[in-house]
Amino acid sequence: MMQILIAPDKFRGSLEAAEVCHAVEEGILFAYPDARIIAIPLADGGEGTTKILTDKSGGKYISAEVHDPLGRLMNASYGLSGDGKTAFIEMASASGLKLLSAHEYNPRLTNTFGTGQLILDAIEKGVGKIILGIGGSATTDGGIGMAAALGYHFLDENGKILIPIGESLSKINSIDYQNADTRLLSVSITVACDVTNPLFGLNGAAHIYGPQKGADPDMVKELDRGLQNLTKVAKKAFGKDVSDVPGAGAAGGLGAGCLWFLNAELKEGVGIVMEQTNIAQHIQDSALVITGEGKVDEQTLSGKVVKGLADLCGSYDIPLAVVCGTLMITPEETRSAGITYAVSVLNRPMDLDSAQNNAYTLVKDATFNLVRLFFCNK
The missing domain is CATH 3.40.50.10350 (Glycerate kinase; domain 1)
Structure with a gap:
């Protein structure tokens, strides 16, 4: 047969x-x-990835109250493996373009705070591993919204805490990570990423994906300058420049943010799913x-x-x-x-x-x- x-x-x-x-x-x-x-x-790490991996592991779905890309309260869900050790999260469930009406698209004002809240909820459930899919974002915030939900503060030149949204990127002067959740150090985070764009530049997050999220040409340039500024400040804070890592520009720069703020590993989304399903x-x-x-x-x-x-x-x-x-x-x-x-x-x-x-x-x-x-x- x-x-x-x-x-x-x-x-x-x-x-x-x-x-x-x-x-x-x-x-x-x-x-x-x-x-x-x-x-x-x-799936390739985008929509549908959580369901496939959760079902394959015999897991269940967890609901959590989070903020959507514009800061409104909503319920979002993620998957928890059958053994309770791994969380499967799609950033689009909390920070996705699908959560907004077309007239609300504006990557200067949107952020990934809700994604950080889902990560925090999973950590509080005691997971040791998180697989994070980052397709379908409504954001171009370099991951600062996610980081803010996990205790990071982004300060302007006067030491004032900035609202972690796209338009704040160019104003960041320093990063305060003293209150970052220390449990992040004991959690392995793998980011499922299906694009290879750098963080900024003509092939970067703002120029390539900004327009589909509502950015006009001037906003694209503003966001690109902001991502360059974030790179300069984050390099000083963390001692590494990840802006040219393939996938750094994914999900409005969330790829780079995961490398800086979560010490995560970026992997091709389809490779993660194939590995988890033993497809070979x-x-x-x-x-x-x-x-x-x-x-x-x-x-x-x-x-x-x-x-x-x-x-x-x-x-x-x-x-x-x-x-x-x-x-x-x-x-x-x-x-x-x-x-x-x-x-x-x-x-x-x-x-x-x-x-x-x-x-x-x-x-x-x-x-x-x-x-x-x-x-x-x-």
């Missing part, structure tokens, strides 16, 4: 990763009823791996679920098939990425609403056809 591993990301706007698994499984069994199927939903062993035991996501493009080939799986499958010489909503890479790119077969699920002209509403059936049908191709004699 042939084993087929299903390991997709979500199809944003239409199917969660677990739903993609179900659709793919239906397509496989229709084409190859005797297949042995292993289904493992994946399942790949070795499979005849075919099927993955997918809503759009496969050049960004997919640099740190997303599909690329992570392609690398692993290549190391074990196991074929990888990709089903997706939109296929935007060339045959040459497909081959060089280590993808055996890639197909869009769109089998006829249709608008976006129709594609999203029919995504489950489209994924199932595309999977049927690709499995027949791989196992036509079965």
Whole structure:
């Protein structure tokens, strides 16, 4: 009996990763009823990561009252592993763009304080390890909001404590860490990060991601100068410049903030999820791996679920098939990425609403056809 591993990301706007698994499984069994199927939903460190890791560990969800990106009280949740030793937190649940209306987007005024509150709550639960996903932020505060929730103070030239928001970055003259929570020293924090941008500069947090959070050109320049200033002050306080570490610019500079204020480790999000789900062993035991996501493009080939799986499958010489909503890479790119077969699920002209509403059936049908191709004699 042939084993087929299903390991997709979500199809944003239409199917969660677990739903993609179900659709793919239906397509496989229709084409190859005797297949042995292993289904493992994946994520790249962004939305959905907490659920996948919490469920995989047999854990539970914890709710905590925190402040949203604009300082309003709300309830946010995070995952706690079955053994109670690891917390799985998504910064977007407390500091995400999804929590704001479009007219509220303003990275000068938003901050990551709520994310720090979730970290604090997890520490108070006695965890020894935190896995923090930092995708989907509404912020460009360099992590100072998060740090403030954990006891750090950011002072201006007169020694006055600044409100830890984006517009304060350029005013920071010193960092007071005397009241920082000492329990941070005994907690291992791994940050799931799916981008490699530096903290500042034309490829940095403000210039690349600021506009989608509501920053106009002048605000982008202001925030970029602020992140440069934070780097200067933090380097003096902590003795290290992390601004060029790949991922430092993730989530509005929260990547760098985690390195400075939490002594965290930045890792590729998909790598963390694959490690936690023991995906490598399942790949070795499979005849075919099927993955997918809503759009496969050049960004997919640099740190997303599909690329992570392609690398692993290549190391074990196991074929990888990709089903997706939109296929935007060339045959040459497909081959060089280590993808055996890639197909869009769109089998006829249709608008976006129709594609999203029919995504489950489209994924199932595309999977049927690709499995027949791989196992036509079965």
